[in-house]
Amino acid sequence: MLEVKNLHVSVGGRKILDGLNLTVKDGEVAAIMGPNGTGKSTLSYVIAGREDYEVEEGEVLLDGVNILEMDATERANAGVFLAFQYPLEIPGVATMTFLKAALNAQARAKGQGELQTPEFMKKVREAAQKLGVAQDMLKRPLNVGFSGGEKKRMEILQMALLQPKIGILDETDSGLDIDALRIVADGVNALRAQDRSFLVITHYQRLLDYIKPDTVHVMARGKIARTGGPELALELEKSGYAAFTGEAA
Amino acid sequence: MNKPILQRARTEAETALIERFDQGDRRLVGATDLRAAAMQRFADAGLPNRRVEAWHYTDLRGAMRTAALARAPDTATLPLARQCLAKPLAQTNAHRFVIFNGAYNEELSSDGAPPAGVTVSSLASALAVGDADVLDVLKADTPGTGDAIVALNTALMQDGVVIRVAPGAKVERPLAILNLMTGGFAQAAFLRSILIVGAGASIMLDEATAVCMPDATQANEALTVVVGDGARVDYAAQVAEQGANSVALHSLFVTMGANAQFNGFCLVPTAGLVRRQIFARLEGEHSTISLGGLSLLRGKEHSDTTLVIDHAVPNCVSREFFRHILDHEATGVFQGKVVVRQHAQKTDGGMKSQALVLGEDASMNNKPELEIFADDVVCGHGATVGQLDKNQIFYLQARGLSRGEAESLLLEAFANEALDLVADEAVRARFAGQTDDWLAHRSGR
Numbered sequence: 153m154l155e156v157k158n159l160h161v162s163v164g165g166r167k168i169l170d171g172l173n174l175t176v177k178d179g180e181v182a183a184i185m186g187p188n189g190t191g192k193s194t195l196s197y198v199i200a201g202r203e204d205y206e207v208e209e210g211e212v213l214l215d216g217v218n219i220l221e222m223d224a225t226e227r228a229n230a231g232v233f234l235a236f237q238y239p240l241e242i243p244g245v246a247t248m249t250f251l252k253a254a255l256n257a258q259a260r261a262k263g264q265g266e267l268q269t270p271e272f273m274k275k276v277r278e279a280a281q282k283l284g285v286a287q288d289m290l291k292r293p294l295n296v297g298f299s300g301g302e303k304k305r306m307e308i309l310q311m312a313l314l315q316p317k318i319g320i321l322d323e324t325d326s327g328l329d330i331d332a333l334r335i336v337a338d339g340v341n342a343l344r345a346q347d348r349s350f351l352v353i354t355h356y357q358r359l360l361d362y363i364k365p366d367t368v369h370v371m372a373r374g375k376i377a378r379t380g381g382p383e384l385a386l387e388l389e390k391s392g393y394a395a396f397t398g399e400a401a
Numbered sequence: 402m403n404k405p406i407l408q409r410a411r412t413e414a415e416t417a418l419i420e421r422f423d424q425g426d427r428r429l430v431g432a433t434d435l436r437a438a439a440m441q442r443f444a445d446a447g448l449p450n451r452r453v454e455a456w457h458y459t460d461l462r463g464a465m466r467t468a469a470l471a472r473a474p475d476t477a478t479l480p481l482a483r484q485c486l487a488k489p490l491a492q493t494n495a496h497r498f499v500i501f502n503g504a505y506n507e508e509l510s511s512d513g514a515p516p517a518g519v520t521v522s523s524l525a526s527a528l529a530v531g532d533a534d535v536l537d538v539l540k541a542d543t544p545g546t547g548d549a550i551v552a553l554n555t556a557l558m559q560d561g562v563v564i565r566v567a568p569g570a571k572v573e574r575p576l577a578i579l580n581l582m583t584g585g586f587a588q589a590a591f592l593r594s595i596l597i598v599g600a601g602a603s604i605m606l607d608e609a610t611a612v613c614m615p616d617a618t619q620a621n622e623a624l625t626v627v628v629g630d631g632a633r634v635d636y637a638a639q640v641a642e643q644g645a646n647s648v649a650l651h652s653l654f655v656t657m658g659a660n661a662q663f664n665g666f667c668l669v670p671t672a673g674l675v676r677r678q679i680f681a682r683l684e685g686e687h688s689t690i691s692l693g694g695l696s697l698l699r700g701k702e703h704s705d706t707t708l709v710i711d712h713a714v715p716n717c718v719s720r721e722f723f724r725h726i727l728d729h730e731a732t733g734v735f736q737g738k739v740v741v742r743q744h745a746q747k748t749d750g751g752m753k754s755q756a757l758v759l760g761e762d763a764s765m766n767n768k769p770e771l772e773i774f775a776d777d778v779v780c781g782h783g784a785t786v787g788q789l790d791k792n793q794i795f796y797l798q799a800r801g802l803s804r805g806e807a808e809s810l811l812l813e814a815f816a817n818e819a820l821d822l823v824a825d826e827a828v829r830a831r832f833a834g835q836t837d838d839w840l841a842h843r844s845g846r
């Protein structure tokens with residue numbers, strides 16, 4: 153599904169990703185944990201196609217195709233979905249208008265006709281209900297004035313509608329209350345499938361209690377420092393990152 | 402008469418305009434003294450240029466090298482005129498007054514009597530009979546009288562519409578003044594319309610200027626609105642279509658009585674060179690004036706909105722909100738001056754100009770000013786010039802929208818916040834449609 157090979161990325165002359173390698177198999181849920189500022193969000197942005205990063209070396213392959221050549225739109229249409237750590241507020245654009253534009257863009261990319269409005273409304277209503285997103289939120293401008301938790305739910309709502317090949321969740325758990333965490337995790341679990349993978353970036357074991365990962369990667373200083381099973385996350389809870397950052401060594 | 406300090410050689414355009422007046426055009430009926438005095442003011446000042454403070458960003462002397470001539474109305478072009486009028490220029494149910502190639506044209510105007518409470522005549526006929534109300538309005542020393550373009554308009558005004566609304570008349574059906582200039586030849590028109598709204602009356606007026614203007618055409622239009630005590634006027638203007646090297650000048654004068662309301666909005670979805678100037682005076686207490694605008698410019702288009710709001714009495718509210726979207730090498734200008742006289746206490750004034758500059762060679766010139774002589778007022782202004790937010794565009798692209806679609810969505814949102822000022826739903830929808838056309842053209846949809 154996703155292969156990141158020897159990825160070197162810098163921003164404004166500063167090296168952030170330093171030869172990162174990572175493989176996520178079909179249907180796999182991989183968790184990434186790691187200290188603040190280690191480059192987790194950078195990795196997710198580079199995969200999603202944000203500009204301003206200098207990719208100095210390496211490849212990102214989605215089903216064997218190097219997506220680094222594509223712009224963000226093409227990557228989204230190829231099946232990459234990033235649930236942002238900080239979702240953007242878009243004043244003046246009603247959430248519904250935005251969702252429709254996104255779904256229509258996807259339909260066009262697949263060579264399908266645009267969705268009829270009643271069909272679209274039904275889809276959105278159902279998905280919103282499952283994620284506890286109030287109907288009136290859909291009428292408001294996208295993310296404007298939404299609480300931190302509401303923004304995160306909206307990200308997952310979008311993912312549920314767009315049905316990507318790979319969903320990258322960048323700290324989707326931060327800002328969610330205990331109940332919302334379960335609702336959102338259920339939403340993600342419902343999307344788990346043989347042909348859909350997830351990269352779950354988080355600081356806390358709690359999310360991984362709900363979204364059970366197949367693999368856990370520890371990222372430190374711009375690369376994957378260790379890979380293990382779900383037990384690795386529990387180990388980190390106890391011992392922290394000292395062993396990986398080199399600072400305590 | 403003020404003599405210019407520097408004697409400059411007259412430009413070809415200035416000479417042509419002065420000669421035209423001196424030779425006497427038989428269509429310039431009535432108001433002889435007024436015209437002569439105005440022409441003298443114009444001759445002294447010349448075409449506005451950068452040294453005139455109010456024209457700092459629009460050098461008309463440079464832009465208007467030659468003066469186009471007014472043409473006699475030409476019936477051969479009537480079918481073309483009808484085509485132009487089929488465009489969405491005003492509310493569909495409006496009673497329309499059409500000025501065609503410089504003259505009020507009954508044939509193209511709406512059939513039947515205007516709505517109850519409204520009386521209408523052409524400016525030319527009002528001047529011919531020396532209509533006292535009309536002459537009073539023209540003689541009034543309002544802000545803007547000293548402007549050279551206004552002087553030129555007064556000197557050379559050919560025709561226009563004079564509309565009187567009876568006191569207390571609540572006119573439901575909108576009125577529309579459409580200035581149509583077509584026929585495929587360059588020409589000039591000097592038009593002056595007057596709307597006098599009686600106490601307690603209310604009216605909606607649409608105005609479309611520069612409709613189907615061919616290349617190198619020049620329009621100098623002025624509209625005076627007298628808002629009586631307790632009256633309400635909703636005014637929606639649009640610049641329709643301008644050929645290359647065209648000049649569309651428009652001066653709006655608003656004088657307001659007490660407890661009156663004026664809401665004005667102008668859409669500029671295309672421009673050769675557009676200059677819209679507004680001179681408003683609040684003369685009665687507890688009145689509110691709200692002025693808004695949206696200019697969508699591309700290519701080398703140039704649009705200038707310059708306004709002066711004069712708070713002459715206490716307890717009035719003024720609001721100005723103008724937005725520009727500037728693509729390619731377009732130029733936007735907003736100059737706003739709010740004057741609060743010494744005794745105009747409790748004035749509440751707010752002015753905002755915001756622009757999105759898309760083209761690398763596009764530019765926005767903002768000059769908001771407050772001249773406050775009273776001490777108990779709340780007045781503020783803000784002017785911003787920015788670009789589309791890269792992070793927002795990335796977010797939208799990450800959801801599958803193309804870059805063009807992402808930009809269109811953000812631009813539409815920016816435009817809509819200005820269009821929200823338009824109270825009437827049908828007008829707002831018409832303007833939104835034109836905005837959408839502009840955006841579609843931009844993204845090649």
Ligand SMILES: Nc1ncnc2c1ncn2[C@@H]1O[C@H](COP(=O)(O)OP(=O)(O)OP(=O)(O)O)[C@@H](O)[C@H]1O
Pocket residue numbers: 163164166168186187188189190191192193194195237
């Ligand atoms: N545009 C930028 N300019 C300069 N430095 C940047 C830029 N973007 C990211 N960085 C730096 O890159 C490093 C990695 O940032 P990133 O956001 O990827 O970390 P993270 O692992 O997601 O951290 P957190 O756990 O706090 O979310 C940080 O030191 C950050 O300051």
Ligand SMILES: [Mg+2]
Pocket residue numbers: 192193194237322323
């Ligand atoms: Mg991060």
